[in-house]
Amino acid sequence: MTDILVTIPDCTDGRMAALQRLVPLGLTGVRVIAKSRSTTETVAMLELLDDLRTRTGWPRVLWLDLPGARPRVSGLRPGLADIATSSTVTASDGSTVADIYVEDPVFWKIVAPHSELSIADNTIRLRVVGVADRHATCEVVRGGRVTPGRSIAVAEAGPAGRFAISPADEALVRDVSVRMPVTIVLSWVSSAAQLRLASERLGPAVLLPKLEEDLDVEALQGILSATSAILIGRADLDAGLGGDRTRQTVQRYLAAARRQGVTAYVGSLIFDSLENGGAPSAADTADVSALLDVGVRTFLLSGSGDMTTLERKVSNLAALASAFQD
Structure with missing residues (x-):
């Protein structure tokens, strides 16, 4: 069975x-x-x-x-992709850039430009374009819906x-x-x-x-x-x-x-x-x-x-x- x-x-x-x-x-x-x-x-x-x-x-x-x-998504810059609430991971202007903020300092030791991020059991994939002040600006490789507090993993550095x-x-x-x-x-x-x-x-x-x-x-x-x-x-x-x-x-x-x-x-x-x-x-x-x-x-x-x-x-x-x- x-x-x-x-x-x-x-x-x-x-x-x-x-x-x-x-x-x-x-x-x-x-x-x-x-x-x-x-x-x-x-x-x-x-x-x-x-x-x-x-x-x-x-x-x-x-x-x-x-x-x-695991580090978790805790917020995003206003006006960009809102995945701190149940929503679709695309920017509010319809572009394919999401800006993620994560509080956990361990996360920022392994994330870097060109890393790929996985959210919500890998149903959402983001590619990091740039990193500054605990914000990661990302290209949306595959969008989807996510609920608050979902965990993040870093593909190239291993799951965090x-x-x-x-x-x-x-x-x-x-x-x-x-x-x-x-x-x-x-x-x-x-x-x-x-x-x-x-x-x-x-x-x-x-x-x-x-x-x-x-x-x-x-x-x-x-x-x-x-x-x-x-x-x-x-x-x-x-x-x-x-x-x-x-x-x-x-x-x-x-x-x-x-x-x-x-x-x-x-x-x-x-x-x-x-x-x-x-x-x-x-x-x-x-x-x-x-x-x-x-x-x-x-x-x-x-x-x-x-x-x-x-x-x-x-x-x-x-x-x-x-x-x-x-």
Whole structure:
């Protein structure tokens, strides 16, 4: 059986109704990210989803993502592309220049002219034209919609993220783990030691390490020996590697997981050719077929697109997966 999950930013009545219409098409679960909202709001979302599951049987799979630490977009200069609110990443005058301001000083140690920036799970790509006073003027390579507080990654310097569990994360996980069955996604895991630390701090929660960096053999084997499943974050890998290097790294992770008997889930960059309408590209179809062929049965779709695009992604993925049922 193939599980298809989507990331959701909220649990409004309209969104829940729209998602439930995708259940017959193959949508089985959701991921909630514990950021850009208070612990109280996150718990309320999870409780609503758990109540819905109790009443209707959906979502069958529920993930809570602890995103670690990454620089975030905090504001933009007036009159240019506004991605501090839900909007399209294009300048207000219709040109293709966005001006981003980021507070985190670590970000400015790695960003430079000609770097490529990735926002919202790689659905938005910007190329840096110039940098001055913590502002990056960028050419919009690929536009899209983004919600407040979405994280940024720098393609040429590697994703600007690190493993971290805050006291608030710890309290949140311990709270929800006793209330409902939920899998905790740990972002930016790069060693078995981090997994052991997470187990100590988060108690009996079910943990799913997300691999978002190019790990060496020793680090990868250590993680695989300490878990029964991994989530491969292709968008963040692509932001740090790109193109063939991303594909090679994903293949290496999948092969190592198979050898260790570890289940591998794959996230993002699934049927992204549908973002702009039209039919799925041959490259996307071949990519997903190759993942199914090696046994991948859980996919996490980007939730940044509109519901029509999401519906097309779910239906295309489910239809393709039906030919690979065990």
